[in-house]
Amino acid sequence: MTAPGAVARPESAPAARPTLAPRPTPMFRPAGRRRRLADAVTGYLFVGPALLGMSVFVLLPMLYAFGLSFVRWDLIRPNPRFVGLDNYVAVVQSADFWHALRVTGIYTLGTVPPAMVVGLGLALLLDRAIPLRGAFRAIGFLPSITSIVAVAVVWAWVFHPSFGLLNAGLRGLGLEPHRWLSSPQEALPVLMVVAIWRHVGYDMVLFLAGLQAIPRELLEAATVDGAGRWARFRHVTLPLLAPTTLFVLVISVIESFQVFSIVDTLTNGGPAGATTVLVYHLYEVAFVRFEMGRAAAIAYVLFALVMALTVLQLRIGKRRVHYA
């Protein structure tokens, strides 16, 4: 940077001019050196707290994780041992990892599209002037903002094998009760139902905003041209909603790959690993088995996966989504 001692002086002024020359009013004076330095100091003072927090608790751990993924360390012994790419190799060769990836994939495919479809449907319904619209919106949004543990308590009761609401109903109808969350076949679908229930409201709110940005005139013009409801939805609403749809999709997939709390509260990853998603696997490796290096490697593989998926979606989106 420039020397701090330099006299602040309008840059247009000839250098020979004495500094006593009348100064322009501060507002219109082009930024002088001292002024620029002062600005820089103020700027960094203002950004400082955020920068510090970000460095210590996000950026540093990111780098730390990277280093960690090349060592073997169980937290108990004092020294980590450098093992090169062993952790990554171990991750890729581990059946547990592939199993968790498969479960996560099924979970994503089974929750993201349904939640988006229902969310879009509700948004379309609520975009019209129906009575109590505000109340419906708020109610629809409630499941998305409440603590998953509290919600899980109720759902655990609904699906409880011996005294749950659902089995009581089945018995009442003379049907065979199911084991739901304690069945390796049924646990994941049940989990997905709860996840859809929870995410619909969030998607709905995002779609509602997207719908409100669609110019009314376009729909009216389509009506004048004789387009029916379906045609208007298919050829006007849906294409104009595409940026929102892409955004919701990207966000949902990212979140879905990081699912943890709903699994931890409802099934504990079980029964028999049936609901062990990637982050649950990561949690077990890191905080049950305390294999920190291995866990960091899993985290990075997962990060790479999510990034790749996001880039892929944005690529496809670029071709198919036209921003109005």
Add this chain to the structure above:
Amino acid sequence: MSTTHKEPGARIKQPGDTSQEILGSAANRPVILRQAEPAERISPSSAPGSWLLAPSFWLVVAWSLLALGPFAWMITTSFKPPDQIFTYPPTWLPNPITFEHYRYILERTPFPRFFFNSVVVAIAVTAGQLFSSILAAYAFARLSFPGRDALFVVFLGTLMIPDLVTYVPLFMVVRFMDLVDTYPGLILPSLVTPFGIFLLRQAFMTAPKELEDAARIDGCGPWRTLWSVFLPIARPAVATAGLFAFLQSWNAYFWPLIVTQSTSMRTAPIGLRYFVRDPELGTNWGALMAASTLVVIPIVVLFLATQRQFIQGLLAGSMKG
């Protein structure tokens, strides 16, 4: 005038063809999609009662019941005498109303402590996030300094790092600082949020330049300008950022789960998690429902009280990105 003429027509047509669509398809999806009708708005005031016949209205009602059902059950069950919890067919309303589950949770378990921890952490996180975000957002929006834009990109970039990538090393960092199982350990990692900075930056950017100039002419430095000119303008965004900070902190799960070890440091959701796993408490459904209700209530109240800001904030954070 002309709209009032059109509306009865739309009103009559609507219930007819939507009900046909419902009859015509088994799945909900196409029906909902065909309801795509923002152009023809039914005005409830000019057409009283017509919406009662519209299937679309009942679809919304159906979803609302599905969304509310679990909460309703949670709350009513928490007031039921034990013998009414397991009756079949299930009884919805407690009779008589009992407070024994709440008494149990509040007097016989450490739940009050968990709740207190959650309040302390959420308030500290909210205050800290607002402080760091307001300052940084103002600098990014209104001050010019070298490296500003690059720095902002770095901040935004961290939005893309999944939390879980940092949890393991973050735990090591916090462990290194000897903060595991402490309030600072719970609070410090959440004090900075790119989301809040982004949200507030948007708000500060939209303020007119003249205000800034006026403040400067009046001799205000950057601090004064921020506190007395920009903050009042950005109040809705500040409220939203604060709300989200509180919500995020209150519902936080993974981090408080791994950073707390002793029972007395648990936050409310984590405390509840261990209740569910407790051999005795885990089958005491009345008590579990009471504790769940207590965990949910603060957020529900906050949400209902500030709905508009809440939803607008969510949208600002997502759509403009």
